[in-house]
Amino acid sequence: EDQVTQSPEALRLQEGESSSLNCSYTVSGLRGLFWYRQDPGKGPEFLFTLYSAGEEKEKERLKATLTKKESFLHITAPKPEDSATYLCAVHDSKLTFGKGITLSVRP
Amino acid sequence: DADVTQTPRNRITKTGKRIMLECSQTKGHDRMYWYRQDPGLGLRLIYYSFDVKDINKGEISDGYSVSRQAQAKFSLSLESAIPNQTALYFCATSLGPGEKLFFGSGTQLSVL
Numbered sequence: 001e002d003q004v005t006q007s008p009e010a011l012r013l014q015e016g017e018s019s020s021l022n023c024s025y026t027v028s029g030l031r032g033l034f035w036y037r038q039d040p041g042k043g044p045e046f047l048f049t050l051y052s053a054g055e056e057k058e059k060e061r062l063k064a065t066l067t068k069k070e071s072f073l074h075i076t077a078p079k080p081e082d083s084a085t086y087l088c089a090v091h092d093s094k095l096t097f098g099k100g101i102t103l104s105v106r107p
Numbered sequence: 108d109a110d111v112t113q114t115p116r117n118r119i120t121k122t123g124k125r126i127m128l129e130c131s132q133t134k135g136h137d138r139m140y141w142y143r144q145d146p147g148l149g150l151r152l153i154y155y156s157f158d159v160k161d162i163n164k165g166e167i168s169d170g171y172s173v174s175r176q177a178q179a180k181f182s183l184s185l186e187s188a189i190p191n192q193t194a195l196y197f198c199a200t201s202l203g204p205g206e207k208l209f210f211g212s213g214t215q216l217s218v219l
Contacts, residue, residue, distance in 0.1 A: 046209070095152070
């Protein structure tokens with residue numbers, strides 16, 4: 001059975017303290033891995049799509065990377081406005097979401 | 108205006124009542140989806156539609172039905188609501204297979 005596991009479940013950082021969020025997956029044939037950001041009371045908002053191992057994408061303080069078994073969302077020098085839940089989703093024959101990682105960044 | 112609009116934003120209903128959640132989109136996408144989100148469970152697919160004449164069950168379709176009234180409109184119905192259908196419901200659209208999803212702001216449904 002396809003699985004998508006995100007860790008840790010929650011992460012608290014001090015402003016400026018860089019860290020990484022993990023998404024590990026077991027699927028038979030990866031067609032794409034997605035990262036979304038979700039703010040409280042809102043729907044998920046697309047961040048990145050990665051298609052093959054070794055691929056990297058960046059947007060402001062965020063950088064997503066992909067290997068054959070996992071993806072990392074690296075957050076460099078985070079700010080309080082980066083506080084949100086980050087969702088990972090894996091597409092093979094269907095789209096499977098992880099449970100999300102709640103990030104809190106303290107000023 | 109939002110590209111994907113859901114109504115209502117919040118709804119409280121009683122067990123056994125019929126309820127409809129509505130979704131409309133201005134993105135011009137053929138593909139539309141209904142998901143529910145529960146704490147600790149993540150997003151789960153209820154139904155999806157690839158065009159007006161195409162309706163498909165997702166992983167948790169029992170107790171739900173849908174109607175695709177037009178390319179832009181996709182509604183979700185609970186024929187007889189039960190408390191374990193209390194959840195946050197999202198409508199989403201996509202341009203094509205494997206493409207990113209665009210989500211509405213969600214409907215928080217509480218079934219008492």
